[in-house]
Amino acid sequence: MNASVLKDKLDRIRAEIGRAVIGQEEVIEHTLIAVLARGHVLLEGAPGLGKTLLVRTLGRVLGCESKRIQFTPDLMPSDVTGGNVFNQQRGAFEFLRGPVFTQLLLADEINRAPAKTQSSLLEAMQERSVTIDGTTRPLPEPFFVIATQNPIESQGTYPLPEAQLDRFLFKLDVRHPNTANEKAILASHLAGFDASALDRVGLARVTTPEELVAMQTAIRGVRVDDSVLEYIADIVGRTRSHRSLYFGASPRASIALLAGAQARAVSAGRDFVIPDDVKALAPAAIRHRVGLQPDAEIEGVSADDCVAEILREVRVPATIAA
Amino acid sequence: MLFVVAATATGGAAATAPASTPAAPVSTPADAFPRKDVAALVKEVFATPVPFCTNPRYPLTKDEVRWCALIPKQDPRCPELARACNRGATAEIVGRRVRQQQSSTSIKFPSAAAPVRIFLWILLAVGVAFLIFLLARQALAQRRPDKEEAIEVAAPGAPDDAAAAAARQVETDVQRLLERARAAAARGDFGAALDDAYAALLRKLEGSGIVTVESHRTNGDHVRDVGRQLPALRPRMQAVVSNVEEVQFGGSAPTESRFRSVMLDVVGLLGERLAACVPFIVAVGLAGLLAGCSVDRDSWEHSTSGRVLVVDMLKRYGFTARERLASLSKLDASVSSLLLLPDTRVEDADWNAIAKWTGEGGTLIVAGGPRTLPEWIGATIVTDAPAAPASKSPPPLTVPPEQADRLPKLTAVVPDGSRVQITTPAPRQQPYSEDGDEEDPPALPIIVRGSTPYAVERTYEGGGRAIVLADDRLLSNVSLLVDDNARLLVELLRPGGPKLELTGELTGLVSQDPITSVQRGRLAPAILQLLLLIVLFFIYKGAHFGRPVDPIANSRRAFSEHARAIGMQYGRRRAGRHALEIYGSYALDRMRERLNLTGGKGLLAVAEEVSTRTGRPLGDVMRVLVESRAPNQRPTDPERDALVQEANAAKDLATLRDLYTLLQRGTLGGSQPPR
Numbered sequence: 001m002n003a004s005v006l007k008d009k010l011d012r013i014r015a016e017i018g019r020a021v022i023g024q025e026e027v028i029e030h031t032l033i034a035v036l037a038r039g040h041v042l043l044e045g046a047p048g049l050g051k052t053l054l055v056r057t058l059g060r061v062l063g064c065e066s067k068r069i070q071f072t073p074d075l076m077p078s079d080v081t082g083g084n085v086f087n088q089q090r091g092a093f094e095f096l097r098g099p100v101f102t103q104l105l106l107a108d109e110i111n112r113a114p115a116k117t118q119s120s121l122l123e124a125m126q127e128r129s130v131t132i133d134g135t136t137r138p139l140p141e142p143f144f145v146i147a148t149q150n151p152i153e154s155q156g157t158y159p160l161p162e163a164q165l166d167r168f169l170f171k172l173d174v175r176h177p178n179t180a181n182e183k184a185i186l187a188s189h190l191a192g193f194d195a196s197a198l199d200r201v202g203l204a205r206v207t208t209p210e211e212l213v214a215m216q217t218a219i220r221g222v223r224v225d226d227s228v229l230e231y232i233a234d235i236v237g238r239t240r241s242h243r244s245l246y247f248g249a250s251p252r253a254s255i256a257l258l259a260g261a262q263a264r265a266v267s268a269g270r271d272f273v274i275p276d277d278v279k280a281l282a283p284a285a286i287r288h289r290v291g292l293q294p295d296a297e298i299e300g301v302s303a304d305d306c307v308a309e310i311l312r313e314v315r316v317p318a319t320i321a322a
Numbered sequence: 323m324l325f326v327v328a329a330t331a332t333g334g335a336a337a338t339a340p341a342s343t344p345a346a347p348v349s350t351p352a353d354a355f356p357r358k359d360v361a362a363l364v365k366e367v368f369a370t371p372v373p374f375c376t377n378p379r380y381p382l383t384k385d386e387v388r389w390c391a392l393i394p395k396q397d398p399r400c401p402e403l404a405r406a407c408n409r410g411a412t413a414e415i416v417g418r419r420v421r422q423q424q425s426s427t428s429i430k431f432p433s434a435a436a437p438v439r440i441f442l443w444i445l446l447a448v449g450v451a452f453l454i455f456l457l458a459r460q461a462l463a464q465r466r467p468d469k470e471e472a473i474e475v476a477a478p479g480a481p482d483d484a485a486a487a488a489a490r491q492v493e494t495d496v497q498r499l500l501e502r503a504r505a506a507a508a509r510g511d512f513g514a515a516l517d518d519a520y521a522a523l524l525r526k527l528e529g530s531g532i533v534t535v536e537s538h539r540t541n542g543d544h545v546r547d548v549g550r551q552l553p554a555l556r557p558r559m560q561a562v563v564s565n566v567e568e569v570q571f572g573g574s575a576p577t578e579s580r581f582r583s584v585m586l587d588v589v590g591l592l593g594e595r596l597a598a599c600v601p602f603i604v605a606v607g608l609a610g611l612l613a614g615c616s617v618d619r620d621s622w623e624h625s626t627s628g629r630v631l632v633v634d635m636l637k638r639y640g641f642t643a644r645e646r647l648a649s650l651s652k653l654d655a656s657v658s659s660l661l662l663l664p665d666t667r668v669e670d671a672d673w674n675a676i677a678k679w680t681g682e683g684g685t686l687i688v689a690g691g692p693r694t695l696p697e698w699i700g701a702t703i704v705t706d707a708p709a710a711p712a713s714k715s716p717p718p719l720t721v722p723p724e725q726a727d728r729l730p731k732l733t734a735v736v737p738d739g740s741r742v743q744i745t746t747p748a749p750r751q752q753p754y755s756e757d758g759d760e761e762d763p764p765a766l767p768i769i770v771r772g773s774t775p776y777a778v779e780r781t782y783e784g785g786g787r788a789i790v791l792a793d794d795r796l797l798s799n800v801s802l803l804v805d806d807n808a809r810l811l812v813e814l815l816r817p818g819g820p821k822l823e824l825t826g827e828l829t830g831l832v833s834q835d836p837i838t839s840v841q842r843g844r845l846a847p848a849i850l851q852l853l854l855l856i857v858l859f860f861i862y863k864g865a866h867f868g869r870p871v872d873p874i875a876n877s878r879r880a881f882s883e884h885a886r887a888i889g890m891q892y893g894r895r896r897a898g899r900h901a902l903e904i905y906g907s908y909a910l911d912r913m914r915e916r917l918n919l920t921g922g923k924g925l926l927a928v929a930e931e932v933s934t935r936t937g938r939p940l941g942d943v944m945r946v947l948v949e950s951r952a953p954n955q956r957p958t959d960p961e962r963d964a965l966v967q968e969a970n971a972a973k974d975l976a977t978l979r980d981l982y983t984l985l986q987r988g989t990l991g992g993s994q995p996p997r
Contacts, residue, residue, distance in 0.1 A: 273571065276542030299882055311538060318570045320521040
């Protein structure tokens, strides 16, 4: 599967998703890139911005089996992973699969569940398997988690631990649509679009799970120049010495950035990565992997500000500038 | 330009003798310069080739064709004019601009008082000085880096060695980059050629303010910049970038075909940038062309109707013939003779000045022109339809017998069409004539065509005179070739003296002040509109008229600003020691809190743990901790006080930094030094 074929396929996926989700092109693009890079996505945004709709649409267009978990404070880890239940008729324990055994998992409002429940996804996200009572069960391929969280509410929420956050390839900020897009959303609503009844939209299934796995495999062949590797390492390395950051990004961030850049290159029809791919994805790949110094937080500095500052400091490969 | 601008007067008043009677020979300054052979002078003048004498296809106007019947059929002085005449009238106009009496709206400025004028002059001087300063500064700035003007050093500081310095040098000149690209391609180094070609494009775009070349900006940033400002160029720019990136990052070989493709696009993009300037260039060119056409005096002056040869001949004769640029109202004794040509614009004030000047002995020669002459001249010019057809010679000009003493017997002829009519003479009023009520003699014909006056002369009390010619044909180049026309002209002008000035369309256009200049140039509406546009532009842009300052933010100050402000207060009060003590206590508390101290909470235990974590010697760590706690002894000697305080301040700051580093590395693992 060469780059142009992949690009055609991705264009069709984008077009299909765009029929249901209006005005979130960047989020759609980054989510697709994450899917191609075998990564998980954390969507953060106010309610009503179409996060859940995006995931549901994505599941249909990609032809993947999708399940949704509404995270609540009383949600238990076994509600996510499943567990062994005693079958009285057979007189033995049987494993009941939890919703995590799917291809596309929507973890809705993930920060409403306590840390132990959130952590039940750790192994699934990293190892793509679930271990219960000493038995490890693989998850279906492809597998990716798209979690959502609301940044406004603080009552009854549990911030995701750093280890959990690090598992997400990208953290995407879902912003409010502009006026034109909002008008388009209204027009779509007037035309009869109902987000709860996607069947009526008639979304086409562009890929199959097998094709998606093939696409994920194909992007690993995308060429990455040494200078681009240095560029990635330099960006991530600087997060560890930035004055406003309490802790910097881990090597997993570098890997995420690399994989994302490869996927973005394919998305643009290229079979090689350019610095622009890295630069475009750096905020999404790094912002949730760094911790701000208390004084920086007081000053209102955000992780995005730090990443932007780092990107301004790091020299782009092959630049002609002095 | 035909004439040299006369900036200063030649000096010396024209000495004139009062004329007792019009018929009597007048003692004039002409006696001061000797007579010369006019025919020889004309031959000399025509020795220099002029277009109408050398080009048999020289275009002639209808008016000029009327000379054809008068010139010799074969004239060695001007061999091709007869052949040009055979073609007839083939031109409408020979580059000459007829002065138009503009009827457009003009805004009259109120007469400016002296302070206003002085202020304007000062303003102008300051503006000019400022411009000169800017130009000089720019010139110096450009000159300074002459040897390295297109080279920027990548990193400041002295280069380690020549090779490193060369590696850091970055070429920024577009042309040199393109040349370098071509040279690299010629020697087969297509990788370098591609880089240089792309760099040339970026530098060009940077120079145009479209992209910003900085070390952190990617090619994609440049493409987006271009897309924002010049959307039409984006696809081409993208094509170049894609080609370049395939080599830079895609592992593709830099081939000749790829270089050619990139170079084609680069040159195309550079060309399109230039193409964007084409309308401006065309506009400027057209404006220049139109301006050039409108003042194409030179070509007209060299035509048959022009005067360049006449002036040349007069100069050779001894006249200081020059064009008058100053206003006629400033006419003075430095001019002995004034030749008023048809293009001259004469205002009432000018006529008054001329009248006064003639009263003081000046000689005015009015050479035709559609103007109403003042009554004191005693003659007027009447334009008739030509009596003789173009193919036939009109009656010759002759000197009336009563003027035999005034002018010699001559054979002259010019195309007909105008005549002079003597009018009832009117006395000049005070102050032009001291005897205002004394009547001057009337004008008398001095040259006639048949019985019709062609030129009349009136003399005034005080020696001045006014000669009115029916037209200015005697003053045309071609006239010099006809019979004794040249001699007649010289004889007409001689009595006026050698200090001859010719007026023209530029006479009086030299303004005394900027306001008059604007007024005469009818630029007031344009300037007012320009000012209005500037005001609108400033309003639109919100440009400041003073020093720009950031608006006062209503939000709360940042934490770091408070910390910085407190630090500055400590610094001003020389209380670095105090700050160190406070920070020392804070740091020690944090260390005790964060470190896993197994040997108690004492200073030694803290130092041991920090030393273990940071790898620094225990003694070193202990020294920092102790110094941050133990106050230095205060000096008592006032003279020593400042020195010791300064030394202590530097030492305290170093200790503070050490402490910060220990705190960060020992407890957090960070390594960023304090700001």
